[in-house]
Amino acid sequence: MIDLKNKWILITGASSGIGMACAECFAAAGMNLVITARREERLTALAETLKTQYNIQVETFCFDIRNAAEVETFSMALKEKNIIPFILINNAGLAAGRSKIQEGRIADWEQMIDTNIKGLLYITRHILPSMISVNQGQVINIGSTAGHIVYPQGNVYNATKFAVKALNEAINLDLVDTNIKVCSIDPGACDTEFSLVRFKGDKEIASKVYEGYEPLHAQDIAEAALFVSTRPAHVNIQNIVIYPTSQRSVYVHRKLGS
Ligand code: NDP
Numbered sequence: 001m002i003d004l005k006n007k008w009i010l011i012t013g014a015s016s017g018i019g020m021a022c023a024e025c026f027a028a029a030g031m032n033l034v035i036t037a038r039r040e041e042r043l044t045a046l047a048e049t050l051k052t053q054y055n056i057q058v059e060t061f062c063f064d065i066r067n068a069a070e071v072e073t074f075s076m077a078l079k080e081k082n083i084i085p086f087i088l089i090n091n092a093g094l095a096a097g098r099s100k101i102q103e104g105r106i107a108d109w110e111q112m113i114d115t116n117i118k119g120l121l122y123i124t125r126h127i128l129p130s131m132i133s134v135n136q137g138q139v140i141n142i143g144s145t146a147g148h149i150v151y152p153q154g155n156v157y158n159a160t161k162f163a164v165k166a167l168n169e170a171i172n173l174d175l176v177d178t179n180i181k182v183c184s185i186d187p188g189a190c191d192t193e194f195s196l197v198r199f200k201g202d203k204e205i206a207s208k209v210y211e212g213y214e215p216l217h218a219q220d221i222a223e224a225a226l227f228v229s230t231r232p233a234h235v236n237i238q239n240i241v242i243y244p245t246s247q248r249s250v251y252v253h254r255k256l257g258s
């Protein structure tokens, strides 16, 4: 099993949900953290808590992953600090809206494509060379079950996660002559701020997504990421699909009104 203690992990989108749970889980495993997102206060608060609790180093970087220049500046800052991540978790992402294509908001499509696909690409392009220079490490792409099967009015979000699936396979091929492992972890419904963001802050609609069954919790995904990252050097888990027990496909079995 790979010992993660004192190695660095870079987690994008750590101000909430799955990214924040990964930060907590890998901090508990003794790793030093680089955490990124746009909401600075959240990152700072998380960093303070985890530094105190686990006696680790935590670096925070606030930027918009859609901005190629900001991502480049971030990667240069990491280089200046001599930080080479042992693990990169490409997690930052979102769904914006849910509607038929013919009624979709183009601004929503652009936000999803720019964040979920281009943001992941910018980070990967800037961080992978340093990981390759030491020929070790693990990339984890947070995909989705939405990248395996489309659902009504999921269209563009589905397409971005199908793209993550394709990129996960492609990056695996590109790194076949290295020791760097690449995995996509693809969750079904997981109770984070995801639906609140998707429905633009409408708490009532967002909470209905998780009504009548127990969804996944962010911790479930973080634990899978920890499992993947601690396999022996010769074991490359390329994909994990995780559904809540009450969701076996796009279909969710809800017990309502009981
Ligand atoms: P949250 O909304 O709780 O977290 C999303 C994170 O992404 C936040 O930290 C947010 O930070 C960050 N983020 C979003 N846009 C940007 C941006 N432009 N620049 C930098 N950071 C950004 O949702 P989840 O934790 O659920 O989502 C994490 C990943 O998991 C996403 O890729 C999502 O698609 C995927 N996923 C989620 C599922 C679910 O049901 N929840 C299921 C399957 C996959 P900030 O706003 O501070 O910038």
Ligand code: 8X3
Pocket: 143, 144, 145, 146, 154, 187, 188, 189, 190
């Ligand atoms: C998030 C899961 O089913 O809401 O990727 O699209 S779903």
